[in-house]
Amino acid sequence: MRTAFINQLIVEARQNKDIFLVVGDLGFSVVEPFIDEFPDRFLNAGVAEQNMTGIAAGLAMEGYNVFTYSIGNFPTMRTYEQIRYDVCYHNLSVKIVSVGGGYAYGPLGTSHHATEDFGIMRVLPNMIVSAPSDPHEAKAITTLFCNHQGPGYIRLGKAGEPNLHQQDVSLSLGQALYIKEGQGNLYIGTGSILKDVITHVNANDPSAGIASFPFIKPLDQDFIADAVRKYTNWISIEEHQSNCGFGSAVLESLNDLYNNQTIPNIPKLKRIAIPDKFIGYAGTQEFLRKEAGLIL
């Protein structure tokens, strides 16, 4: 997924001289092709995320569309107030790229488990929040972000995630899309854990629908309103705390759509998310997902 990101960033940077990449001394063996081609639009800001985000804001004030890149919680939590005040309040074109979303770096320990990012990012005004489920979505979001004025967040996996879409997808900002349509149950997910949904549905619930939400914010209201009419039972899944996550965002939308009479009813929604806990031991991503109860 990170390879799809960097490759597409390079493609975009060839035609858009405002694209700028800033890393927090991370990205070894990922970002080198970008550095080789655009040395003047690359900065290693060192292990100093507050300064990194402030610099990105300054560069953006002068017209650059800046991507800050680091692992897990470092480009987000470690510099949260710079994101809120310098980037979001000034509505600057800074795109935060977090590699290793969820338990992707499971064996590395709790420091590297990025499981609260949706919540802290989606509460910020002006911020777009995205989590591609596969390399095709990562590519499409990168293109969108390269052409979007304003703040954005993209949660990437690491390397080697399978393609869930058959081919390139084109996305508009906030758009959700069906992996497959069906009836009865609707499985909705965001990020690379959507793969588990497809496996489950193929084996156990072949008539169900599956939808991918590459964007947690804005959330696709039209898609949701339309799906309410087609599916009575919903199951959401995310590699994130159950509080303030993707499922919560969907519930908020369902409530608001019902309240303003856009939808006639609220479907039953089973949320699968991390039950308000840290995992303090090592494990592969697959192992830790199970330990956290992210099981269909």
Add this chain to the structure above:
Amino acid sequence: MELKQFASDVRKTALKLVFEKKASHIGGAFSMVELLTVLYNKILLVNPSNPCNENRDRFLLSKGHACSSLYATLALRGFFTMEELYTYTENGSYFTSHINHKVPGIELSTGSLGHALPVACGLALAAKKKNQTWQTYVMVSDGELNEGSNWESILFAPQHKLDNLTLIVDYNKIQSMGTVAEVMELHPLADKFRAFRWEVFEINGHNLDEIETAFNAVKLIKDKPSVIIANTIKGKGVDFMEEKLLWHYKSPSKEQLEEALRQVAEEN
């Protein structure tokens, strides 16, 4: 206009403003009046009728709580009217008492400390990348040098030879809960900056000639950033405010306002 008169007018305007609106932070607003006076009359290339002009010099006030004197300076320079200024802190006004970029002439909203220097590094870097000659100036308080984010930037700027960046420390030696020496001693501050590979100027931050000389000297420094450590007096210009922690918080009474205005006029 004579600079001394301008500084006096800034103090009077800021005094009336914080009195009228029962606002705080007049002490830290007064310690930087001469610095602002020289910057906005002698140094910064800015155009009040075109505040977003691409080639302007950028000035960022990191100690955004002390903005009453900067707002006053900008009003006196014609960025907006006195009438607009007097909406300060009122319902719906962009003139918040921590500085707001929605006000003409303000580059960056601050108020949370330790934010402007990293952004200033980004601006200075962008100017270098784009071969543009405008300068970036950023003013911090001494207290906010407690913030780790500043020291990330203080490491960064020399690494990238940001000689188009000038940091000004309003070194009035008082912070929110006590003196700098009591809370988090900075001394020897000049040595710290030299150790971090900055060019250091130490001046009397109330001496207009010294200030102007330092800003002009900064322009000749190549391949590294400069810091002007301006030794100042919190509450400068009003004897009962000078070096008093209380005036970080207090708003003057009617009697105190009259007396302060009298002293400021007399000093001039």
